[in-house]
Amino acid sequence: MPLSEFSLIDRFFASRARRGTSTAVLGIGDDCALIEPRAPNAPDAGELLAVSTDMLVQGRHFLPDVDPQALGHKALAVNLSDLAAMGAKPRAFTLALALETPNEAWLAALSDGMFALAERFGCELIGGDTTRGPLNLCITVFGDVPRETALRRDGARAGDDIWVSGTLGDARAGLALARGEWPSVRYDESEQARLRLALTRPEPRVALGLALRGLADAALDISDGLAGDLMHILERSRVNADVNVDAVPHSDALTKLPRDTQLRCMLAGGDDYELCFTAPPHARDAISAAGDATGIALSRIGTISALRHPSDSPAITWLDASHAPLALALHGFDHFHAA
Secondary structure, X not given: OOOOHHHHHHHHHHHHHOOOOOXXXXXXXXXXXXXXXXXXXXXXXXXXXXEEEEEEEEOOOEOOOOOHHHHHHHHHHHHHHHHHHHOOEEEEEEEEEEEOOOOHHHHHHHHHHHHHHHHHOXXXXXXXXXXXXXXXXXXXXEEEEEHHHOOOOOOOOOOOEEEEEOOOOHHHHHHHHHHOOOOOXXXXXXXXXHHHHHHHOOOOOHHHXXXXXXOOOEEEEEOOOHHHHXXXXXXXXXXXXXXXXXXXXXXXXXXXXXXHHHHHHHHHOOOOOEEEEEEOHHHHHHHHHHHHHHOOOEEEEEEEEEXXXXXXXXXXXXXXXXXXXXXXXXXXXXOOOOO
């Protein structure tokens, strides 16, 4: 069987990294690693350093004609989204950049987009590397989070509600628009702008991640599609999920698509960079208040349940509004299995 993205990581890297004595509080397998600061002038002992790396490669993560300012924004945004998923406050980042030929105007626009976002979140560029090669941006981001309130993937509990922020599916529809995949679908100018914005300028939910400290049991950001990313929580927490697809939030633009296409965009489209998290029912009012305080719409889409037997594999049951099960064959984006 061909290696998938995640089996490759586990077989050749994660499993070997676990053989030694780890200095990480939390290592490979979550949105960020968590490290105990040990320097003489380290933050308070109750704080952990959250570290994450994401790479954007031309032709895989963005189209060749991408607006460089939007690319600069997105390159940092997807990394800040990982910090948001851990409830971490951004601190700094490094940038490794490969490009074929330096172009001053293009680089100026790229850096404008990147630093505009960095300044909004107080995240300082502290180093990196440049080389000649196929266009590729790799950012490592650092943040701080209290030890006891770090949002992880392994904390979901039976009975928890499942929540998502914002709307899902617009980024995948934006990609289809850019590729001309659905020529019969007629979007007006405002809808086209919304879909393009969702694809090229995702908004990292940092404020929401901070507000969810002490409320959410488990969390991650939706980068590869809800179907695949929610499974990461289920696998790490050893639980199942029931999801009402009619409760999954989507924009009006998606309603112009056939039902099956809508669902695939919303549930398996990827590039949303919204937060998916679980929390106990008694936290509903506090979570709604956190959404109001941050100006981010939050939707309750399902429930976590226990495995029937400890040896069972975690699974998602897709339901409609009447709680009837749906036969949906969905999986998240995989870099080594994607078209």
